[in-house]
Amino acid sequence: MYLLLRCFPSSRWTMVGEPVNLNEFQELAREALPKMYYDFYAGGAEDQYTLEENMEAFRRIMIQPRILVDVSRIDLSTNVLGYNISAPILIAPTALHKLAHPEGEVVTARAAAACKTIMALSFTSSCTLEEVASSCNAVRFFQIYVYKRRDLSALLVQRAERNGYKALVLTADSPRVGRKEADIKNKMILPKLKNTERFLSLEASSDNVSDLEAFTKETKDASFWWKDNGSNLAAFAKETKDASFCWKDIEWLSTITNMPILIKGLLTREDAIKAVKVGVAGIVVSNHGGRQLDYAPATITVLEEVVQAVGGRIPVFFDGGVRRGTDVFKALALGAQAVLIGRPVIYGLAAKGEYGVRQVIKMLKDELELTMALSGCTSVKAITRRHVRTERERLHSML
Numbered sequence: 001m002y003l004l005l006r007c008f009p010s011s012r013w014t015m016v017g018e019p020v021n022l023n024e025f026q027e028l029a030r031e032a033l034p035k036m037y038y039d040f041y042a043g044g045a046e047d048q049y050t051l052e053e054n055m056e057a058f059r060r061i062m063i064q065p066r067i068l069v070d071v072s073r074i075d076l077s078t079n080v081l082g083y084n085i086s087a088p089i090l091i092a093p094t095a096l097h098k099l100a101h102p103e104g105e106v107v108t109a110r111a112a113a114a115c116k117t118i119m120a121l122s123f124t125s126s127c128t129l130e131e132v133a134s135s136c137n138a139v140r141f142f143q144i145y146v147y148k149r150r151d152l153s154a155l156l157v158q159r160a161e162r163n164g165y166k167a168l169v170l171t172a173d174s175p176r177v178g179r180k181e182a183d184i185k186n187k188m189i190l191p192k193l194k195n196t197e198r199f200l201s202l203e204a205s206s207d208n209v210s211d212l213e214a215f216t217k218e219t220k221d222a223s224f225w226w227k228d229n230g231s232n233l234a235a236f237a238k239e240t241k242d243a244s245f246c247w248k249d250i251e252w253l254s255t256i257t258n259m260p261i262l263i264k265g266l267l268t269r270e271d272a273i274k275a276v277k278v279g280v281a282g283i284v285v286s287n288h289g290g291r292q293l294d295y296a297p298a299t300i301t302v303l304e305e306v307v308q309a310v311g312g313r314i315p316v317f318f319d320g321g322v323r324r325g326t327d328v329f330k331a332l333a334l335g336a337q338a339v340l341i342g343r344p345v346i347y348g349l350a351a352k353g354e355y356g357v358r359q360v361i362k363m364l365k366d367e368l369e370l371t372m373a374l375s376g377c378t379s380v381k382a383i384t385r386r387h388v389r390t391e392r393e394r395l396h397s398m399l
Contacts, residue, residue, distance in 0.1 A: 019351070022323045022344045025360060028351035029100070036186040037099045041346045044290035045178035050298065051290030054321030057298035060391040061330045066376030074369050075379040080338055081167055081260055081281065081315070083139045086116035087365045088332060088380055091357075092319050092340035093143035093169060096190065098126035100350035106135040108349060111357035113138035115365075120169050120340065123156065128195055133163035141262070143169040146245045146253070154256045156195060161257055168257060169284065170250075173265025175243040178292035250278040262317070265292075267302050272309035272316075282315045282337075289320060289342055300331060304390075307335030325367020332380060333388040 019025045030038050044051025076087040091112050098104035105119075105127040112119035113136040120141040121132050129142060142160035147153050157168065182188075254261060260281030266272055267287060275283050285303050287296045299320035307316050318336035322328060323344065331339050341364070348356030377383045 022360060022363060025347040025351055029347035032350045036188055039182035039186055040188055041343060043180050043182040045180055045292055046294040050287055050294050050296050053298040054290055055323060057300045058321055058327045058330060062389045063375055064387055064389055065374055069376035071373040071378055074372050076365060076369055078338060078380045080118060085118055088338035089328060089361060089364050090117055090338055090340045091119040091345050092342035093120040093122035094342045094346055095122050095124035096126045097349060100346050101353055105132050107354045108345060108357055110136045111354045114358055115361040123195055124193055129160055130163055140165050141167040141169050143171055145171055157257050161259055167260045167262055169262045169264050171264050173288050173292050247274055247278055266306060267297060269305050269309040272306040276310060276313050282317060284317045284319060286319045303336060304334045325364050325371045328364060328368045329371045329383060330388050332383045333385055
């Protein structure tokens with residue numbers, strides 16, 4: 001039971017009681033966080049068209065249920081890269097969880113373990129990958145960007161592998177950082193990156209020490225981040241990310257690790273074919289939550305194109321705009337093996353800590369189970385393309 005109270009003269013509604021869906025967790029997070037931090041998590045690039053379209057596009061896809069099916073038992077479990085999980089819902093890599101909760105990613109990891117799912121830890125986490133690894137016994141992936149100093153990227157990959165991370169998630173859609181105007185207005189200054197603080201303590205040849213010190217100083221010194229434009233994120237990315245990294249460099253990445261590599265940020269058939277050719281273990285269809293290129297397509301509208309291009313040779317995962325169990329169902333019907341959720345996890349973390357993250361995942365699982373039962377699907381594998389009808393199909397039928 002909950003109530004909505006209207007606070008005058010403001011037109012905003014304040015929720016009283018337990019949230020019953022993910023949108024209400026977002027409202028709780030808005031109330032709990034400083035405006036600067038809420039805007040950082042919730043905002044998108046420029047006009048925020050892609051951010052909004054990620055969610056709106058789901059509403060244009062209809063579910064086509066099957067009736068008179070025995071749905072007395074529903075099995076949500078699935079397998080991702082050989083690891084069994086309780087439902088096709090993973091935690092996406094998102095930055096700086098300590099802005100939402102004092103314990104940061106450690107709490108998120110514990111929630112993922114309790115929900116029997118996989119968490120992808122962001123390179124820009126506010127806890128070190130070692131701290132997260134030691135916090136619980138769970139399957140974890142590690143998300144990485146490639147930096148101008150390739151040896152430093154290699155050190156991060158080696159640390160992840162030593163600490164039991166099971167896969168690398170290479171984010172490939174960010175040679176530059178998208179322009180998030182709320183961060184600029186708020187003069188958003190990001191805190192130190194914990195995963196670079198350990199560079200000086202790692203073994204390195206004497207020839208590299210000065211370079212390691214310089215990189216660490218850059219990523220630890222708040223003055224490095226400050227630029228006249230307001231937000232410091234773009235300045236950091238310009239100074240450190242390798243904008244020349246391209247398809248041929250995937251081979252280099254594969255030579256420095258035994259972990260499978262997932263490439264995140266694909267939106268087209270052409271790039272999906274290239275991904276298969278370079279030998280990655282999987283694809284994450286993603287537009288970075290609408291935070292990079294505005295007016296890029298909503299991910300759910302291009303998912304099927306990527307799935308068809310891959311032709312079952314490697315698994316395809318999906319993120320962007322998932323807020324309901326029906327959204328998960330639609331993504332699975334269009335060919336995704338599982339979905340990743342980002343902002344809803346942050347909202348749960350900000351609102352109610354570990355319990356909030358667990359509740360966010362539980363809500364999606366419960367909604368997915370109900371959707372499957374009402375659609376006549378007893379398992380994830382039973383969800384097929386014939387269970388959904390896209391906007392294009394509806395328009396075509398009217399001709």
